[in-house]
Amino acid sequence: MQVKSYAEYAASNETPEILFWVGCAGSFDQRAQKVTRSFVKILNHLNIKFAVLGTEESCTGDPAKRAGNEFVFQMLALQNIDVMNNYGVKKIVTTCPHCFNILKNEYPSLGGNYDVIHHSTYLQQLIDAGKIKVTDAASFKGKKITYHDSCYLGRANEIYEAPRKVLEELDAELVEMKSCRTKGLCCGAGGAQMFKEDEPGKKRINIARTEEAIETDATIVAAACPFCSTMLTDGVKSMDKQTEVKVFDIAELLAAGQGLEKISF
Amino acid sequence: MLTYFQTYLFISFTVMAAIYAYRGYKRVYNNIQLGKKEDLSGNTSERVKSVLLVAFGQKKMFKNMIPAVLHFFIYFGFIITQIELIEIFIDGTFGTHRIIYHAIEEHSALRAVYVFTISFIEFVSVFVFIATVAFLSRRFIIKVPRLNKPELKGFPAKDAAIILLSEIYLLICIFSMNTADMAIHHGEYGFLVSGLLMHGFTGWDVSSLQVIERLGWWCHFIGVLALLVYLPYSKHLHIILAFFNTYYARLTPKGYIANMPEITKEIKLMMDPSATPPPVDANAAPVKFGAKDVFDLSWKNLLDAYTCTECGRCTAACPANQTGKLLSPRKIMMDTRDRLEEVGSANANNGGVWKEDGKSLIENGFISVEELRACTTCNACVEECPVLISPLDIIVQLRRNLIMEESNAPAEWNGMFTAMENNGAPWQFSQQDRLNWKND
Numbered sequence: 001m002q003v004k005s006y007a008e009y010a011a012s013n014e015t016p017e018i019l020f021w022v023g024c025a026g027s028f029d030q031r032a033q034k035v036t037r038s039f040v041k042i043l044n045h046l047n048i049k050f051a052v053l054g055t056e057e058s059c060t061g062d063p064a065k066r067a068g069n070e071f072v073f074q075m076l077a078l079q080n081i082d083v084m085n086n087y088g089v090k091k092i093v094t095t096c097p098h099c100f101n102i103l104k105n106e107y108p109s110l111g112g113n114y115d116v117i118h119h120s121t122y123l124q125q126l127i128d129a130g131k132i133k134v135t136d137a138a139s140f141k142g143k144k145i146t147y148h149d150s151c152y153l154g155r156a157n158e159i160y161e162a163p164r165k166v167l168e169e170l171d172a173e174l175v176e177m178k179s180c181r182t183k184g185l186c187c188g189a190g191g192a193q194m195f196k197e198d199e200p201g202k203k204r205i206n207i208a209r210t211e212e213a214i215e216t217d218a219t220i221v222a223a224a225c226p227f228c229s230t231m232l233t234d235g236v237k238s239m240d241k242q243t244e245v246k247v248f249d250i251a252e253l254l255a256a257g258q259g260l261e262k263i264s265f
Numbered sequence: 266m267l268t269y270f271q272t273y274l275f276i277s278f279t280v281m282a283a284i285y286a287y288r289g290y291k292r293v294y295n296n297i298q299l300g301k302k303e304d305l306s307g308n309t310s311e312r313v314k315s316v317l318l319v320a321f322g323q324k325k326m327f328k329n330m331i332p333a334v335l336h337f338f339i340y341f342g343f344i345i346t347q348i349e350l351i352e353i354f355i356d357g358t359f360g361t362h363r364i365i366y367h368a369i370e371e372h373s374a375l376r377a378v379y380v381f382t383i384s385f386i387e388f389v390s391v392f393v394f395i396a397t398v399a400f401l402s403r404r405f406i407i408k409v410p411r412l413n414k415p416e417l418k419g420f421p422a423k424d425a426a427i428i429l430l431s432e433i434y435l436l437i438c439i440f441s442m443n444t445a446d447m448a449i450h451h452g453e454y455g456f457l458v459s460g461l462l463m464h465g466f467t468g469w470d471v472s473s474l475q476v477i478e479r480l481g482w483w484c485h486f487i488g489v490l491a492l493l494v495y496l497p498y499s500k501h502l503h504i505i506l507a508f509f510n511t512y513y514a515r516l517t518p519k520g521y522i523a524n525m526p527e528i529t530k531e532i533k534l535m536m537d538p539s540a541t542p543p544p545v546d547a548n549a550a551p552v553k554f555g556a557k558d559v560f561d562l563s564w565k566n567l568l569d570a571y572t573c574t575e576c577g578r579c580t581a582a583c584p585a586n587q588t589g590k591l592l593s594p595r596k597i598m599m600d601t602r603d604r605l606e607e608v609g610s611a612n613a614n615n616g617g618v619w620k621e622d623g624k625s626l627i628e629n630g631f632i633s634v635e636e637l638r639a640c641t642t643c644n645a646c647v648e649e650c651p652v653l654i655s656p657l658d659i660i661v662q663l664r665r666n667l668i669m670e671e672s673n674a675p676a677e678w679n680g681m682f683t684a685m686e687n688n689g690a691p692w693q694f695s696q697q698d699r700l701n702w703k704n705d
Contacts, residue, residue, distance in 0.1 A: 003703045024690040026702070033702040040703070054700040058689030066642045067678050068555060068664030070525045072685050074532045079689075105521040110529060151643035156520025182328075182648050186584040191642030195691055196677040199639040202589030209584075 001037065002044050005054040006087045016051035019084070019114075021094035021103065024059050025226035031233065032095075032226035038255040039095055039119055045260055046131055050093070056083050062098040065106070067192035074110065077102075081112035091115045093122045095251060097152035097225045098190070104157070118153060119251055120163035120224045127169055137259025140172035145253070146218035147174065148209065148232060149184030150225035163224045166250045170257045172220070177212040185209045187235075189227035210235025214245060220265055221247045268360070275357035275486070282490035289497030293571055296609035300564035305513045312512045315653070320511040325651040329578070332403075335396040339432065342393035343504070345386050349439070353486055363446075366454065384457035387443065390436055391458060397432045404429075411577035416596040421500065421575055428501045435488050442481030445474045503574035507652040510572040513565055514653035519644045522661055527552055555665025558625040559605045562662060569654040570602035579646035579656055585639040592639035594646035594656035600631040601659055627663055634673065637663050 009016050020043070025032040043050050058080055061073030084092075092114050094100050104116035126132045145167055153159040160181045167174050179185045188198070188205030198204055210232055213221045221236070223229045226249070233247045246265045255261035318324045323340065326333040352365045361367075369375045404412045404425060417425075443459035448466040466474060496502050534540045556562045579594035580586050586593050604626045612619055626632055637660055646656045667673040674682070681691045689696045 001703055003700070005700070022699070022702070024692065027699045028690060028692055028694045028702075033705065036702050037705070052700070055697055057699055058696065059685050059691060061685070063691050064682060064685055065522060066661070066664075067674070067681075068661065068666070068668035069674075069678075069682055070528045070554070070665060071532070071669065072682050074524065074528050075535075076685060076689065078529075078532055078536060101518075101520040105518055106524055109524050151641070151645070152520055155644040155648045157518050183582070183645075185587075186641045186643035186645065188584065188641060191640050192678060192681065193641050195681045196638075196675045199585070199590045199592070199635055201585070201591075201639075205584045205588050205641065208588050 001040055003040060004051055005056070006051040006089075007054070007056065009051050010087060014049075015088075017049045018051075018091045018093050019087075019089050020050045020052050021060075021092050021096075021099050022052055022057060023094060023096035023099045023226070025230075026095055027057070029226060029230065031230060035095055035226060035229070035249040035251050038249070038261045039251040041255050041260040042123070042126075042132070042251065042258070045258065046126065053083060060099045060102045060107075062102045063192040063195055065102065066190065077107060077110050077112070081107060081110055084112060084114065089114055091117070093117050093119055095119045095224075095226065095249070097150040097156070098227065101152045101156050118157075118159060118162070118224070120153065120166060121159060123251065123254055124162040124165045127166065132169070132254065132258065134169050134171070134254070134257040135259050136171075138256040138263070140170040140220075140253075140257065143172040143220055143265070144175050144216065144218040145170070145172045145220040145222050146177055146213055146216045147180075147222045147224075147250075148177070148187065148213065148228055149180055150223065150228050151184065151186050151190055153224060154184050155182060163222070163250050166254055167222055170253060175216045175218050177209075177216055179212060185212060187223075187225075187228040187231035189231045194227050194230070204235075206231035206235040207238065210239055210241075214239065214241060219245055220253070221245060222250050222253060223247060224250050272358065272360045278487065278490055279357070282494055285494045286497070289494060292609060292613070293497045293502070295612075296605050297564050297567045297571065299560055299605065299608065299612075300562050300567040301560070303563035303565055305515070305565060308516055311516055312514075315514055316508055316511045319514075319651070319653060320508045323651070325649075325653075328649075335399050338389065338392040338396040339400075340504075342386075342389045345389060346439070348382060349386055350489065353482070357486065363454075380455050383443070383454070387440075387456055387458035390439065394433065394436050397429055397436070401426075401429050411581040414577060414580060414593060414595070416593055416599055417575065417577075421599070424499050424501070425575070427495070428499060431488060431492055435485055435492075438481045438485035438488060440481075441477055442485060445478035445481060449474045449478065500573065500575045503572050503652060506568065506572040510568055511653050513568065515565075515655070515658075519647050522642075522658075525554070525665075528554070553666075554669035555667070556659070556662035557627055557666045557670065559601060559608055560619075561666070562601070562626075562659060566601065566655075566659050566662075567605055569656075569659075570598050570605060572652055573598040573602065573654055574652075575599060576651070578649040578651065579654075582645040582649045584641055584643060584645065590636075590639040591633065592636045594660075596636070597632060597656040597659055598654060601626060604631050627666065632663060634667060637667065638675065640664075 022036055026036040058076050060080065061076035065073035092103055097118060100116060100118040103114065147164055147167055149160065164174060185208065186205060187209050213232065221232055223232060229247055229249055236242050236245050236247060248263060252261060252263055256263045323337060326336055352363065355364050356362055366379055369379055403409045440459065440462060443456055444462040444466065447454055447456055447459045448463040448469065449471055452460055452463060534542055553561060559567060575595055577595045583592060583594050611622060628634065640660045642657060644657060684693050685691055688694060
């Protein structure tokens with residue numbers, strides 16, 4: 001796996017094509033780290049010159065902002081903008097819809113103007129350009145995949161088709177849940193809910209969403225957000241379905257489809 | 266045919282209603298002005314497009330076919346009935362009877378247009394009647410879940426019933442008026458539905474028919490005036506405010522939450538060691554972060570609150586509400602409006618000056634902390650609203666107040682904030698380990 005930081009590029013007087021914003025989940029969460037690696041394998045396979053910020057990357061501030069702590073958000077945002085503007089970052093790709101949303105929509109008025117793209121759109125563009133070819137390395141034939149819309153991709157930024165187009169590349173049947181696209185049901189993690197206990201209620205939101213996923217009879221639940229993946233994986237486990245139903249990020253599925261990654265489903 | 270007495274009554278009723286209505290609408294306008302300034306000017310063509318599609322065209326209603334079609338009949342019926350109201354106004358003011366009809370030459374094309382128009386209004390009104398009965402039964406008999414949530418107990422349920430029943434009342438009045446008039450004139454006008462209904466009056470003497478015609482005419486007219494006066498106290502105000510609200514709706518992506526410039530200034534000072542802080546103005550009002558009360562919200566949030574017609578599509582789509590949490594986005598809007606009404610009347614009773622009442626929009630029987638905490642900021646409520654209201658915008662501003670003014674956060678969030686400040690991640694991991702994923 002080839003991973004170079006922006007600092008390394010700068011030291012060798014080179015400019016990368018794109019900055020891969022890994023995000024906190026992608027950096028630290030064991031499940032999300034796998035998604036980070038799958039995505040890097042795809043980039044490596046295509047010889048794309050990308051950089052990461054590595055130890056210079058900080059949280060974008062999303063959970064603080066949505067919880068109501070604008071101080072912590074802006075402190076982190078201004079630091080990140082400082083780092084990125086120093087390197088002259090132009091284009092950013094990220095595997096996290098929360099990072100994507102905040103970098104794209106909320107960083108500009110703080111002085112951070114970049115062309116920000118979510119990995120679902122990025123992968124779709126690579127597919128459209130004929131650069132990504134799915135082999136028969138992993139057979140998806142006869143499998144049912146259902147895609148869970150992330151709120152921060154879907155409603156927040158109206159990206160509904162890109163992740164589905166990526167999944168359509170695989171030789172599997174794509175089925176929709178009861179609530180999808182604009183009506184997609186949240187996984188329960190957004191708005192910093194990921195980091196605290198639920199308020200009292202009848203059910204956890206991730207269970208409600210997992211039930212919808214299981215109703216489709218799909219054996220693969222595809223997500224495009226590290227927090228959705230965690231919530232749905234927890235949901236599948238607590239419904240004791242982890243042997244029949246697996247949750248994967250679209251990058252993992254696409255990497256497996258190209259024989260770059262081994263996943264069991 | 267109208268006596269001078271009738272003209273006198275007509276004009277006095279109209280003037281009285283106009284005065285009361287003016288007061289009601291002015292009250293709503295003044296209350297909205299209590300909000301903070303927010304510049305939503307510009308982008309006129311995009312805004313006009315939003316009004317045409319979303320308000321006039323009811324685009325977002327049609328995501329849900331059955332209520333959309335029923336609602337469309339009532340909406341369309343309401344608009345075209347205004348044509349008939351023009352004639353009623355002229356007749357009432359000048360003591361004439363069906364002045365437009367009589368002013369138009371017999372057998373002329375214009376006469377045909379008149380007859381067609383009234384017939385068309387009658388035809389649509391039949392569907393309005395059906396739709397209204399369907400709405401009443403959805404709300405009170407079938408009990409559609411979103412129309413029977415706890416926040417609708419009391420006045421909101423009564424308000425809904427008043428509006429729907431007045432709709433039926435107005436229809437009965439106008440059909441009695443037209444049908445009796447047709448019967449008196451042996452169907453001379455040639456109206457469609459009243460032409461069928463008039464057979465029910467076969468054998469009635471002219472003077473009884475005239476009483477029915479007059480009763481229908483007057484009751485309809487008084488009903489219209491009463492609704493005009495009642496509207497600014499009702500959720501039904503959306504029939505007017507929806508147009509303004511769709512015009513002033515924010516044009517940014519739904520995921521965007523505005524940054525707070527007052528905080529940017531402070532953080533830039535903090536990050537720049539050589540910066541000299543600006544001189545402190547001792548007379549300046551203390552800076553307050555986020556919103557605790559209606560004054561701290563933007564005027565657009567307050568317009569949102571008055572525009573809400575309590576349909577509850579937001580609440581039905583809310584993941585927190587669906588899983589039994591206390592949060593209901595509709596209640597956020599209703600509480601904001603109710604608190605604004607409370608503040609507005611207190612102001613009015615105090616010569617337009619606000620006297621602190623020790624209450625606020627948070628808790629005090631309005632929006633509870635528990636409700637605010639349950640939001641996942643998923644935008645389902647914003648997506649659902651047929652008139653482009655954003656409950657989420659209010660939730661975020663209230664959350665800011667809880668966190669930044671009251672330091673009121675769940676312990677896990679405090680841990681998260683600390684981790685973010687110290688390690689640049691919401692978890693307790695060292696920033697130096699950020700690239701460890703590549704070693705596995």
